[in-house]
Amino acid sequence: QLSLFRFTVKRPFSTSHSSVDSKEMKKFQLLAHKWWDEEGEYAALHSMNDIRVPFIRDTLLSMSSNYHLGNPLSGIRILDVGCGGGLLSEPLGRLGASVTGIDPVEDNIRTADRHKSFDPVLAKRIQYKSSSLEEIVEESMETFDVIVASEVVEHVADLEMFIKCCSQVLKPDGSLFITTINKTQLSYVLGIVVAEKIMGIVPEGTHDWEKFVPPEELEYLLESNGFSVKTVSGMLYNPLSGSWSWTKSTSLNYAVHAVKAGAPSHATDTPPETDTQQRSATAGTA
DSSP states (O other), X not given: OGGGHHHHTTSOOOSSSOSOOHHHXXXXXXXXXXXXXXXXXXXXXXXXXXXXXXXXXXXXXXXXXXXXXXXTTTTOEEXXXXXXXXXXXXXXXXXXXXXXXXXXXXXXXXXXXXXXXXXXXXXXXXXXXXXXXXXXXXXXXXXXXXXXXXXXXXXXXXXXXXXXXXXXXXXXXXXXXXXXXXXXXXXXXXIIIIXXXXXXXXXXXXXXXXXXXXXXXXXXXXXXXTEEEEEEEEEEEETTTTEEEEESOOSSEEXXXXXXXXXXXOOOOOOOOHHHHHHHHHTTOO
């Protein structure tokens, strides 16, 4: 585990007291009206729902013995951080969850609000707010069962502050789901040179390779801020078919599921270490 410490020095603490990066906001402001164009700039995010929604749903169902057929996520409060136009909030709402979507870009929230208004069921289950994560911490301490931060952490200004805020608004034993991009030579070539500059799968300038987050760094920050990392899985996008699949390699995109430590227990038993040992044994095999 000692090798993980080298990752922490690369990301200096922000003095702005916000995880929101104003340059990143401007990028997304320009595309706010295009969120629901399934053939447009966000086509890859639309098709990512085919794997990220079942990943979230099935993980949560495996942790609960109590769910409703037809509305499997009924009774679960989800915070979708950096929700954009609501591409992930809506399918989670359709599964029965009560979803709060936040995004610092007001035009994104306007687009999301307008789109959900066409469906009276979603209009009740989803609420959107133009806000950063830090801005809702005080009013939302230990409020949510689940936080989803999909394709967000590679855009934040201060990753550790972001994770600390996630922990503050999550209930004990709550789940955090993250999808993001690894910082490898391959992710530079395919994620930026090919995807942005050659094929135009995403708009040029969407990503900054320097802000990509290696899974080892993300795991270290999560574990040192009160989370237990349960799953790290590689994701692969096929630009020809426009579809996503799971893969063993985390060298490009990957998904993480982590659980916030529960309420302190007075039991003297030591927790089982098998899960951590297994994960450590498989870490870095990409």
